[in-house]
Amino acid sequence: MHFYFRRRFLLLRNFSLRNSLQILSSTPHPTGILRTTKRSFCIPKVQSVAAMSTVTENLGSLKQQLEKLFGESLRVTVPDELDVPPIITPCKDLKHGDYQCNNAMSLFAKIKGKVPEFKKPQSVGEAIKNNVPKSDMIENCTIAGPGYVNITLSRQWMAERIHKMLADGIQTWAPKLPVQRAVVDFSSPNIAKEMHVGHLRSTIIGDTLARMLEFSNVEVLRRNHVGDWGTQFGMLIEYLFEQNQNWEAAPTEAIGDLQEFYKQSKTKFDEDSGFKERAQKAVVSLQGGEEKYRKAWAQICEISRKEFDKVYERLDIKLEEKGESFYNPYIPKALELLSKENLIEESEGARVIFVGGIKRPLIVVKKDGGYNYASTDLAALWYRLNEEKAEWIIYVTDVGQREHFEMFFAAARLAGWLPAEDKYPKVSHVGFGLVLGEDGKRFRTRSTEVVKLVDLLDEAKNRCKEALVERGKAQEWTGEELEQTAEAIGYGAVKYADLKNNRLTNYTFNFDQMLNDKGNTAVYLLYAHARICSIIRKSGKDIEELKKVGTLDLAHPSERVLGLHLLQFPEVVEEAVTNLLPNILCEYLYNLSEDFTTFYTNCQVVGSAEETSRLLLCEATALVIRKCFYLLGIKPVYKI
Missing domain, CATH: 3.30.1360.70 (Arginyl tRNA synthetase N-terminal domain)
Known part of the structure; x- marks a missing residue:
């Protein structure tokens, strides 16, 4: 194995x-x-x-x-x-x-x-x-x-490099990338719609890529390109006005469950032609800047944003929101620049850009004169290149949007915004597959509803807590320790189960597999880290003092294999972030834990003649494992 x-x-x-x-x-x-x-x-x-x-x-x-x-x-x-x-x-x-x-x-x-x-x-x-x-x-x-x-x-050189990392910190092993500033565009849910399991992959993958870039000393602009500007807001605002004339006094109470509010307004929009017409007029009023409509729009966005933040807090995700509405004022300028390059032409009443190799044009202005995703994305790209001076812009969305990104990237290259070759500044679409249920279909509840992300995270935490209670940890630990450990393991298991797969493929969501403490799972890896910490604690030695006065050797073959694996950490991170494939880092982490197990099986640590050296090797392994956890957005546990 x-x-x-x-x-x-x-x-x-x-x-x-x-x-x-x-x-x-x-x-x-x-x-x-x-x-x-x-x-x-x-x-x-x-x-x-x-x-x-x-x-x-x-x-x-x-x-x-x-x-x-x-x-x-x-x-x-x-x-x-x-x-x-x-x-x-x-x-x-x-x-x-x-x-x-x-x-x-x-x-x-x-x-x-x-x-x-x-x-x-x-x-x-x-x-x-x-x-x-x-x-x-x-x-x-x-x-x-x-x-x-x-x-x-050289065995001596290897040992000295590891010891130097222990003295100077693992940041000294950070990769060196040819960029200084990058934008990572990820998560990006739609306002007024609850985050569900479909947003899980974008959020987790995007956060890990951002963390790897940040570890590599790249300034990362973490962008949440939320859907906060579109025709659905006319529907929502008009429904709000009709349902509660006193909405301004208590907008949260007037709306209630935002997801249910959206469903009700959509049903009325589809069934009531008079309401549909009023909703379409409301969009015009909103985009025209009328105060009443702008205020209602802002309130709806704020309620939705608070719900998103609950998920981000649980997942320890940091994002700066710059939604579709932010870039709306920049669209006319972006389209003017494209027109000057003679890239935009009329086609069946719309304004479009034809890019080589694709018959279907990129529509940048609809027949009714409205803007769409392409016009917003082009304006956002122009802003990120010219105002934010980004050298690498990374978009994390499902693979179904691949053609859209290929087309608008091609349009930007035709306009001269991006170099023709794969040079900086550059753009990358990080596509990912679907989250499937055990039936092989898109992951849903039994009632065919999309699984809410909050419910999924609660389930993972609760299952971990039950397992810890069964092992008697409720008697050994404080209530706070039990809650924190259950969260770390539960949320970490959900993240790792996603990240260990090649992002381009679909993966099957299975709680029993991801919470297994054997095999390539976060639970196994977290337990492995806790065991290393336990070895160091049981030695009774001050590890910080050992770093100053001790020496490290890699005389035993198992020590040498483990040492080599530790030294390969920087190049693995570089490869994972350069190719935008977090699963490479996951594979490294699992192999590292396996190498440590082999080392510990073959080499006595506490009480041996080589105790100091081997304790230092244990500490170096724990440091690298913790950094891997951090890059994957997983919180370590120190005792189990």
């Missing part, structure tokens, strides 16, 4: 949205170690260990540091081949090494016949190996298969 997840994680690490298939197919498993000898045409570029330490000190992740070293080797090995990026990947089998440089085969194909000394890929790999600058991070390199350079890291 452990080997399966280890192999799956390593495959995910090589995943890229554009070239995953090429990477996976062109990187076969090494078949063995070849005896190597120095060749006269290899000109080693040697530096002292001290000099090399300064080169690798602040280069980011372990993988980035290896890329730096092998980049220098490639420049010496093939000086006539400019800008050859080093291909560094983790070894699929740690028996061969920790990492591989996989440039030899592709380089040989390019220079075959040009350099007489390079008669086969192995000779290129040998040259790359011999030209790697001397570094205290590398213990040795060997050649395998058709020129793969297998890299074994």
Whole structure:
């Protein structure tokens, strides 16, 4: 089981949205170690260990540091081949090494016949190996298969890097991204409609992406693009006026249950033509700025907003609302700019933009002269690029909106707002699949109603609380501890069950599976973290003092495997956020907990001769697990 997840994680690490298939197919498993000898045409570029330490000190992740070293080797090995990026990947089998440089085969194909000394890929790999600058991070390199350079890291260097993180804080392991400011547009429910399970994925995925970007020292503008401006407000306002003439005195009482209020107004809108006409006029009055209509609209929005905030508070989600209404004043300017580029044309009474490859036009002004989602989204994009100076704008919605985003992104590129190539500033649509019930259909209640998000979270918490009570925790803990632990586990289980799946796929919502304390679940991971904390507590040692006076070693093979996994944390976060795939981080977290279990099974901690070193390794593991939890929006528990 452990080997399966280890192999799956390593495959995910090589995943890229554009070239995953090429990477996976062109990187076969090494078949063995070849005896190597120095060749006269290899000109080693040697530096002292001290000099090399300064080169690798602040280069980011372990993988980035290896890329730096092998980049220098490639420049010496093939000086006539400019800008050859080093291909560094983790070894699929740690028996061969920790990492591989996989440039030899592709380089040989390019220079075959040009350099007489390079008669086969192995000779290129040998040259790359011999030209790697001397570094205290590398213990040795060997050649395998058709020129793969297998890299074994120095055990001492690994231990020192982990100890340094313990001293300086895990923020020193933050990835380095090529952007300084990003917008993450997520959650985005509609005013007057209660949040349901369909909003769960956008909210959870968007929050995790924002957290990973923030950890990477990117300024993130967390935007809640709520639906607060449209024809439905004429219906709601007119129904409010008809039902309660004293609505201004107590708007909350006049509306009552907002979801039910919406249903009633919609029924009347569909069945009463006179009411429908009045509602349509109310929209005109609202958009015209009449005070009475604006006030009613603001009250409806405020009531809805308070309901949203209850969900966000439970999920520990931070958002700044900038809804559709905010961008409405910017639409005329955005459309004027598009018109100046001759992109907008008349079609069947509407104003549209035709983008290449799609027959259906992007409608930016409807036949009746009104604006729509496309016009609002274009205005919002212009604002985010020009007023907020965002370099990366990320939209988190279901996959069903993919074509809409492709079309309006294409329109922005035609207008010159975005570069034609995949350069910054750039936009990304983060699509996700459906939440399904156990019947394989869209997740609903037995009465076919969409499941309310508040009810779902309550159910998760209550089930966890019942399980804790059955284990006797009600007698051991205070009432507050019981409530907080039930919330942390219940809400964490809901989040992790979503995030561990590739977001592009549908997933089946099942409480029994997500609350299981075995397997790849948040419950298992939270328990694993609590066990590590228990080990440290039972030692009776002051872990902060040990960080100052103790040393860390990775002598046992299980210690070394765990240490390597810890050191890979920065590059995993970078990969997850660059590809906008939180499941990569989840896979890493699960494998880390498995590696810790193997370490603890094979290595006595408390009372051993290596107690100090192993307690420090326990603390480093707990720190990385907690940071993973934080990035996934999960609150850790410290005792179970």
